[in-house]
Amino acid sequence: MARTSDAHRTIDAIWRIESAKLIAGLARMVRDVGLAEDLAQDALVAALERWPDGGIPDNPGAWLMTTAKRKAIDFMRRTKTRDRKYEEWGRTADTFTEDDLERRLDGGIGDDLLRLIFATCHPVLSREARVALTLRLLGGLTTDEIAKAFLVAEPTVAQRIVRAKRTLSAAQVPFEVPEGEELQERLTAVLEVIYLMFNEGYSATSGGSWIRPLLCQEALRLGRILAEISPREPEVHGLVALMEIQSSRFKTRVNAEGEPVLLLDQNRALWDYLLIRRGLAALERARRLGRPLGPYALQASIAACHATARTADETDWVRIAALYEALSRAVPSPVVELNRAVAIAMAFGPEFGLRLVDELSAEPSLQAYHLLPSVRGDLLAKLGRGAEARIEFERAAALTRNEREQALLRKRAAECD
Amino acid sequence: MRFMMVVKASKDSEAGIMPAPELVDAMMRYNEELAKAGVLVAADGLHPSSGAIRISYPEPGGKPKVVDGPFAETKEIIAGYTLIEVKSREEAVEWALRMPDPHGFGEGEIELRQVFDFEEIIADPELHARENALRGRLVKDN
Structure with missing residues (x-):
């Protein structure tokens, strides 16, 4: 029994590695993604029946592919489909050799x-x-x-x-x-x-x-x-860079109580520098393609500014503000503007940020957005306007659905005296 | 979860002899396969131990003892490593089994080790709580 479940776990792992390639290869042959998945699933069922006793074949990917192909032929005979695409495929399928299948699994x-x-x-x-x-x-x-x-x-x-x-x-x-x-x-x-x-x-x-x-x-x-x-698409690398760098802060974004920790308060020693390095490399790949940076690459560049600052105080806010401006031009959005306001406040002082935030306060799309009052509260608190800040934090708390964030905002409101 | 595939040293790797071109090709193909599956995190080869040092602390609280390489036992020396990010231990085993024999001549040896990783235990609330407590201590110590 234990051996069977061991075998099943191994088959799960093989499935995880092979399934996308299998479905993709089959979909190219049968020209139907849904059918391709069904066929791949059938092959998986066959593997689950045979491998626990008969052993796992040397090349499980090729085995699954061959089996799925046979299932496809059975399927066509059974349904006697007159559909042209199957008919056409059925003719060429017979000419496939094992070598072709191998190549299909590697090359294309x-x-x-x-x-x-x-x-x-x-x-x-x-x-x-x-x-x-x-x-x-x-x-x-x-x-x-x-x-x-x-x-x-x-x-x-x-x-x-x-x-x-x-x-x-x-x-x-x-x-x-x-x-x-x-x-x-x-x-x-x-x-x-x-x-x-x-x-x-x-x-x-x-x-x-x-x-x-x-x-x-x-x-x-x-x-x-x-x-x-x-590899020739800069935004693909931009998105990867963004996700790698954001993932590097996975451990530090909540504290021992499970409460969110703001970026600038995070313990940078606990960031995953391997992921940061991967993120910076991906960003470099995006840049090297020599086209103007798109929204993901720009966001990744901002994330990279934080990732490469050794302490929060060393953050290059002027550069971040400039990157937000570029981002705002690429994808105009009040949320980006709000972030730009934060960067400007950090770079040049809270009063400059507050001016921008106040301009955004009339923005209809931000009326239910908790980060607007949250940012405004933060800037007001920095300017020593505690009473006004508290009202903003309370408003922000009422607007968010995330319990953890709510608790954090209430705490900040309470600190405003 | 992350795993490290540790390739042990051989007589050739210790002598600084580059592997045969076929093996280099096979390793490159393997690394490409890992990259195309989105599981490759890092892979590096290490210089022979002739340029290495070993630092030991034979006496508790005493001074470190430094020994220059090369070191004798090739099986105790690491020649390289590949770091992968996978969903399960079985998946890591499957990838490790697909790595080409790193040396040939009956000398190839790969060790698969799991990397301590907070994310993997987050799904378990009890472990998560313990991890958070530990992390709280770590943060305080810093």
């Missing part, structure tokens, strides 16, 4: 993975569906893991994935890497899904838990894969 697989991620992040799908399908097909996560990460019921996720696969199939989304202008647009959608995943893990928007590490790790892993298979 990067392209297939890229096609797969463009499919799972396709705009015909809702954002939620994109995230779930990407985690499932590229991350090899189970629906249960995805459900836990997003604090929803497993059937909800399962249904979301089934529907997403059906939508892709019905929309006849081509299995290809988009070209020309469409590429940038679609790449933006892919990067958005990955960063959404990361942020969902990095700061839960509600509930008591701040950190959901699996999602962060998965997003970082997907970003790193994307950087390898799409």
Whole structure:
């Protein structure tokens, strides 16, 4: 019994390593992401039946691929589909040799993975569906893991994935890497899904838990894969750099009580300098491509300013303020402006920051945003205007759903006397 | 969770003899595979121990004793390491088994070690609490 569960854990690990490549390779053959996943799952079931007793083959990836291909042929015979694409594929499939399969698993697989991620992040799908399908097909996560990460019921996720696969199939989304202008647009959608995943893990928007590490790790892993298979895109490296540097502060962003610790108060000795180094290297790769820095690379540059300052006092706020200005030009947003105000306050004094914040106070999109009163409170407190500061902190506390953050803001309000 | 695949030294690696081109190729392909799977965090090779020193403290509270390399027992010497970030111990084992034989001549040896890592225990509330207490102490000590 113990041996069976050992074997199952090993098979899980192999699945984790092979599944995305397997599904991507199959999807290229059958031109249907949903069908490709079903076939890959069938191969997994066969492995679970055979490997615990018969032993794990030397090249488990090739075994799974061969088995899945056989399942595909069975499927076609069973359904006797007249669909042309299957018919066509059925003819060429017979000419595949083991060598072809090997090559498929090595050489062209990067392209297939890229096609797969463009499919799972396709705009015909809702954002939620994109995230779930990407985690499932590229991350090899189970629906249960995805459900836990997003604090929803497993059937909800399962249904979301089934529907997403059906939508892709019905929309006849081509299995290809988009070209020309469409590429940038679609790449933006892919990067958005990955960063959404990361942020969902990095700061839960509600509930008591701040950190959901699996999602962060998965997003970082997907970003790193994307950087390898799409190395000519500066924003891919920019996003990876941003996630690497933010991940370096994973341990320090909450204290012993689980309360959030602000960046400037964090113990820099506990930052993960290996990840910082990786982040700076990724940023360098983005810069070296010689195109103007996009929003992710700019945010990563800001994160890098913090990461390379040995103490909070040594932070180059003038540079950060300039980077926020560039970011604000690339993607105009009141939230970016608010951050710029903070940087300006740090660089030139709280009164200059406050002036900018006050201009933003009328901004309709910031009315329910807790960081506006929180920043304003902070600047007022620095200027010695305690009574006004307290009102702002209390307002901020009322606006956030995160319990930990709420507690922190209430504490700051209480300190304003 | 992070694991370190530690490659032990061999007679050749200690003598500063570069590995055969086929092996270098195989290692590069392997590292590429790790990178393309998004699991590679770092990989480095080390100079032979002839340029190394060993520092020991034979007497508690005493002065350090410094011994110059090279050191005799190749199996106790590290020739390089590869750091990977994976989801499970089994996944790390699977990757380690896929690493090419690092030396040939029956001398290849790889040791797989798990890196202490706070993230991995965060899922367990009890361990998390203990870790936070520990971290609180660490912060106070600093």
